Amino acid sequence: METIVELKNVTKVIKGRTIIDNISFQVNKGEVFGFLGPNGAGKTTTIRMIVGLIGITSGDITVGGSSIKSNFEDAVRHIGAIVENPEMYKFLTGYQNLIHYARMSKGISKEKIAETVELVGLTDRIHDKVKTYSLGMRQRLGLAQCLLHDPQVLILDEPTNGLDPAGIREIRDYVRLLAREKNLAVIVSSHLLSEMEMMCDRIGIIQNGRLIDVQLVHELVHGESKMTYEMEVVPSDKALTLLGTHYPNVRAHRSRNGITVELPKEEIPNLVKIFVSEDIQVFAIKEVAKTLEDRFLELTTEKGAPSRG
Template identity: 65%
Template sequence: MTTPVVSIKNLSKVIKGKKIIDNLSFEIYPGEVFGFLGPNGAGKTTTIRMIVGLISMTEGEVIIKGKDVAKNFEEAISEVGAIVENPEMYKFLTGYQNLIHYARMVHGVSEERINQVVKLVGLTERIHEKVKTYSLGMRQRLGLAQALLHSPSVLILDEPTNGLDPAGIREIRDYLRRLAREEGLAVIVSSHLLSEMELMCDRIGIIQKGKLIGVQAVNEFINGQKELMIRFLVDHVVLASDLLKEQFSELSFQINADFIEINLEKDQIPLVNKALVMNGVNVFGISQTAKSLEDKFLEVTGGEQIV
């Protein structure tokens, strides 16, 4: 079994007598992109700050590549690369000069490694131009290169696509997935863009009011429910609605101009279809409506917004 890069064990944080983080435990593995989600005030930022040692833990432990953050801070944090929102660079220097400057702060970063990360993030053609000429997406990529210079085992990103246009968002998403795959990195992403998290992440962990609701693969989280959302394309939605209320009163459904969406178990689909047809409702199509990560997130958190 693969050894986790990050192990969070019974992590808690109490501030002014209030338990902000309540007994979190989960693991993150090499080569995966892990999404950390939660409504505003759920405790995402507090958890990330404890992971990187910016604030102390009240209880529990954070182990990074076998090293305890509380007991061996420097060794543990040497395994971490991080970007919080937009990376700040010296705009009057070139991208390469910025990387040289940051490399001097870390032991053992060679010129070969600098060139390697430049190629990895796709900046080879522009790395010797001044940062003030870079687009926001290019600055994000330069920030990724900086965070990767010392060959970390885990990359922590807070809102990595903040302020980017759709093309830039897709670009960063593709690079993060490639970094996880090619570098074997464990990537932790905190973001409010749920549609992007759905496309980017392998697994997600949802935190609410300081407690972990659960950790699941994205596909399992979205599609693992017993009931399916089934759309019936019909000619008489009012007649179909009256029929459902009469014969299937236990079902929840919603009507539209020319279709009805019903939460059904798989073996109920032919029964509902038969009842509609036998009672004069023409059914022109039956399809499953896939739930999005946003739908499921709002479902499990009771509709609380994510920030």
Template identity: 60%
Template sequence: MKPVLQIKNLRKDIGKKTIIHDLSLDVFAGEVFGFLGPNGAGKTTTIRMIVGLMGITSGEVLINGISIKKDFAKAIQHVGAIVENPEMYKFLTGYQNLLHYARMVKGVTKERINEVVELVGLEKRIHDKVKTYSLGMRQRLGLAQALLHKPSLLILDEPTNGLDPAGIREIRDYLRKLAKQEGLAVIVSSHLLSEMEMMCDRFAIIQHGRLVGIESVQDLVNSSQKVLLNVNPVEEAVSIIRQIYSNALRQVTKQGIEISVEREQIPAINAALVSKGVKVYGIQTVAKSLEERFLEMTGGNEIA
């Protein structure tokens, strides 16, 4: 499969300082791809270079195979984006804002504008001035302007910033739907790991302007997991676990026994406990391993 976005050895110097070092990655159609990193790691700078707001010192950004540097207009027409906050013309209505952006691309009809308005659920307020909108409504309007021209690459910088939990969930579901059903490549950036985990298929960890690694959420979930066992009697269970997986045991707390195993090992432990007559009241996965993995990769506690 041909990637929608290809970044090749991307580098940005400002003055004598290098902000982005030799970044390379591919994003494919139908996936939600995350840029994860602490504030100031270079996520937004990278996004700005992808959409041509910032010059590229060296390296290349290709969108559907077209270089953003050499053929900006042709490359950018496949991109819809919100860079940082969705700032709109506050003295215009939501509809006038969309009209403004629709005029800047060929072939966006009035029907398409209405369709997008409906899609983001702003029908009732679209003819109100943007200054009366809540942050959540502005995010929706931002999403609407990014989708107007049916892009194949959607880039959202911190899309859940300032949203309430319901709004976050809605955006998350919506982005997944866009990727799976419409086949868009979606890029989101965030400094929150938990968000990445729930939204993305894959994510790149960026720190100090360098790519630390690219992770697949699926692989991470399948690998090592932290599991909480609620059993009785505890002492006997501990000794059984020591016998089968000596390295698995983490600690014993009031909540239960904490172990760290791979997904496939959980039924085996359960079977062993049950066969020895230990009562198992609950097995609960505590998805902490991703965060641990993240800290391991970035080597510190710089995450917010």
């Protein structure tokens, strides 16, 4: 895996307040990196520092080996971005907007523009004024704008904000396609967990300006060796007391249909044997995958809370 974007001890201080506190991470080619955090955690600030819209107080960011601080033009050449809503010139047509941005990078031909328009499916409406576009169409025009110069890194800040489910899905499929087929690195920020879970390979969780965790999505969700199982057992009271005597350190509680227990997988047959010998009826055992939401809340309360004081 080849690293394309690298943040090294990036800190941002505005008027004595530390907005971003010593963040470091890397993003590789071909992966979708999610940037997750509650509102005001510093997602947008970090993204704006990567594209050079906001200065860096200390630390550095490199894109394709060039520093965004000292070598802005070379670094930003690799980036295509939508920062928040794709704001286009409403009084121009979609095509004129693209011409406008094409003139600002080197060597973008008319054919390339047409190809990009085709790719985002705007061919029919491209010569209409942008003010007549729907939000979804503007989002697609925004995508066309950032793909014009064949970037190696795509940065999307809250790309699904305000889109309907179909639009969200379109963006998601598109992002995955670009990462896989064009080997692009994609950085996406969002506070929508389900969205990130479906779109990303790796997720960085940010809170109060601090990067508290970076994990692969499937590790984050299925991360721990202990899994949670839901057991449909009758009577559940007796099952709980039995659990308490045999596994005193295991977390277990009563749930809707029986009990929920956190246990290593290899202990399950043993537990069933105990239940059966004690005349407890076992109807079903189900593995419960934690959602990203659970993990997110867990992480942000575990690691975030103490630092707040």
